[in-house]
Ligand SMILES: Nc1ncnc2c1ncn2[C@@H]1O[C@H](COP(=O)(O)OP(=O)(O)OP(=O)(O)O)[C@@H](O)[C@H]1O
């Protein structure tokens with residue numbers, strides 16, 4: 001008998017059937033993959049299981065008992081926990097305080113810190129974690145923060161853990177540690193539901209998978225019996241996913257040049273150190289590096305969001321101190337790393353989001369007016385060409401699925417054929433088909449003479465589309481390599497500081 005059974009779950013939002021008679025069954029002590037295109041209904045189904053949404057109808061059985069989950073607190077009481085993509089940690093509190101938050105053991109009404117500490121240490125020992133319990137969350141890398149989220153669930157005695165695209169924010173090294181953690185949890189009898197777009201992860205981790213398409217279950221498979229290709233076909237239909245791209249056919253003028261650029265990070269510590277390179281028309285330059293090597297500061301420096309020493313030139317003009325808007329005017333487009341803070345305004349609709357970076361230019365704007373027809377046409381084009389699942393141009397961005405939010409930004413920045421594009425993690429959160437589309441769009445733009453700087457945590461992606469790779473390590477460019485002449489492992493060694501330039 002299944003440990004978890006969800007039966008005929010239906011959930012509608014205005015204009016959208018997010019889940020349409022969905023059945024899901026999961027065995028105890030297994031890792032079950034929940035797969036499907038952007039907007040297929042994965043997060044919605046899991047939010048129902050975690051008590052964040054109430055389904056229109058359907059039943060949920062846990063251990064053969066029908067249960068009701070009116071809110072997350074009830075889910076936790078039933079042993080169900082969820083790690084969201086945006087972590088729910090308090091940056092200023094320590095690891096231990098975060099783990100126990102809201103569930104502190106008490107004695108005579110007061111928090112019993114000693115018992116709390118013992119309980120946490122016991123969990124760490126049992127599952128083989130080691131965490132700096134007294135450090136504030138803000139000082140820890142993302143991979144460790146995610147482990148804190150997982151321990152938090154175990155502290156609340158979760159038996160069923162839901163992870164929604166846990167690896168999209170992790171470096172390859174952190175992904176490896178997460179896999180070990182999840183495998184240990186399974187050995188100890190925990191049950192895991194794992195949402196991902198990465199089929200390699202499914203093959204490594206999961207026993208079974210359920211595939212959703214447009215809100216409906218289109219398949220349930222034993223992972224061992226299906227190839228990555230078959231899984232991809234189930235997800236996106238019979239599309240051909242081709243990973244081989246042609247290289248640059250020749251480069252033109254310098255479009256973007258950095259000369260001895262240095263910058264500080266948010267804490268005032270040097271994060272970029274004398275970075276010099278140039279990007280030419282007709283090439284894609286990939287930036288490889290472990291997370292926190294200066295990528296964020298590099299993108300912000302070029303976009304005009306972070307002051308720098310040194311010089312930055314764009315299309316033959318010095319823009320070192322130019323405003324972000326001025327840079328856009330002379331040909332820069334940016335897909336930023338933090339889509340919710342720097343890329344989108346969640347509290348408004350798609351239309352306003354896609355014209356926000358160009359509202360001051362014709363055809364959108366004339367003398368003190370914003371022309372709505374061209375704006376609507378533009379937004380409709382982004383939705384159509386980038387296959388954004390949304391009822392219309394006036395759909396609120398906060399109601400879009402994660403991947404569809406990413407498509408809105410990618411479409412807005414790429415659709416007008418920018419001369420220079422800075423693409424920071426452009427395929428993060430996209431399903432295999434959409435990621436392929438964005439990679440093809442970058443290659444196409446390059447072949448028409450665009451200059452693209454691609455920042456990615458996915459080495460496969462960097463190798464697939466880059467003409468040159470620059471490797472960032474501790475804020476410096478330590479190597480430049482051609483992907484066709486370089487082994488994966490060699491780049492890995494530069495990224496981790498085991499190989500040095502020279
Ligand atoms: N609160 C909401 N209001 C309106 N529509 C919503 C809401 N939440 C989700 N939707 C819609 O329901 C559909 C399913 O979204 P969901 O987030 O479950 O997709 P997903 O499979 O997780 O996609 P992704 O891979 O992009 O994260 C989408 O069309 C989305 O726009």
Ligand SMILES: [Mg+2]
Pocket residue numbers: 042043044164401402403
């Ligand atoms: Mg989702």
